[in-house]
Amino acid sequence: MATYAIGDIQGCHTPFARMLDLVHFDPACDRLWIVGDLVNRGPESLRVLRALRDLGDAAVVVLGNHDLYLLMIAAGLKRRLGDDTLYQVLEAPDRDELLHWLARRPLMHVAGDHVLVHAGLLPGWTVTRACALAQEVSDTLAGPKARDFLLQLAGNRPERWSDKLKGWDRLRVIVNALTRLRFCSxxxxxxxxxxxxxxxxxxxxxxxxxxxxxxxxTHTIVCGHWSALGFYREPGLIALDSGCVWGGKLTALRIEDDAVFQVPG
Structure with a gap:
């Protein structure tokens, strides 16, 4: 059994399929860790969503900011123009099933001394604390206030975490940290x-x-999100966004032995 952590796919189904062929992925015994941003900007977001959903328990997927953006648009948020390529998902006959599946993906996954998250963790959060906060968001996305939450999610404030935060501000900070963080003080x-x-x-x-x-x-953080950082490793960090959607590469790392695999975007 092998575990392959794969960087931001962003609708690039062809490189993703090539990666699975390259590593001889076997869903009967292997596992995928997907760092989020399954969709948007690339040409085949719908195929990516269907492929990962169909893998069932063989794929662990955490939510990225583009995945949440898709859920926000589906909830009624006004769409941005430009490089948004979500129309194929929103117009698909199995749209509701796919969105239901996506909304129930976690924001964090912990296995042993590894943490899978899209962007990063705030410096004052232990892994245990971050997991509890991520679960607050997941519970909201699966609950009766999910649409209200998604319509309140956009924005950069508050800029920092406080245990005193409540309501949408509290959830927005958690989401921004886990799915959008690059720089902090x-x-x-x-x-x-x-x-x-x-x-x-x-x-x-x-x-x-x-x-x-x-x-x-205390843990090794496996993340994506930061294409300007690219594929990068240092003690305690494995960053996997190597800019596939921008003409770079799709990167996978086998957790058991740190072997690296790349295919062109």
Whole structure:
């Protein structure tokens, strides 16, 4: 049995299928860890969703910001123009089934000393604390207030976590940290507008994984989201977004032995 963590697919079904062939993936005994951003910008979001849904328990999928954006649009949020390629999902005959499946994916997955999350963790969160907060979001997405929540989710504020936060502000900070985080200050204030390489951090900010003594150093974080960072490893971090949708590569890492596999986007 092997476990393959795969970076942001973003609707690029052909590279994803090539990756499964490359690693000789066997759903009867192997497992996939998908870091989120299954959809959008790429040409085949619908095929990606169907393929991962059909893998059942052989694929562990955490939600990324583009996946949540799809759920927000389906709930009635006004769509942005530009590189949004979600129409094929929204017009599909099995749309409701796919959206139901997607909304019930977690925001975090923990297995041993590895954590699967789309973007990152705030420096003051232990893995246990982050899991509990992620579950609050999952419970809301599966509950009667899911649509209200999705329509309130957009925005960058509050910029930092507080245990005193309640309601939509509380859930929005959790989602922004887990699915959009790149840069933050040492005390956990997020800058969600900066998207450049780590050396281009805004004043007073740093990559979230470089914050000294962050509480999640007990685990290896497996994430994506940051195409300007690319495929990158350091102790405690495996970053897998190598820009497949931008003409880069789709990257997979086998957890058991750190073997790396790549296919062109």
């Amino acid at each position: 040492a005390d956990g204030r997020m800058d969600l507008s900066a998207k450049g390489a780590p050396h281009k951090a805004p004043a007073g900010m740093m990559p979230w994984f470089r914050v000294p003594d962050r509480f999640s150093r």
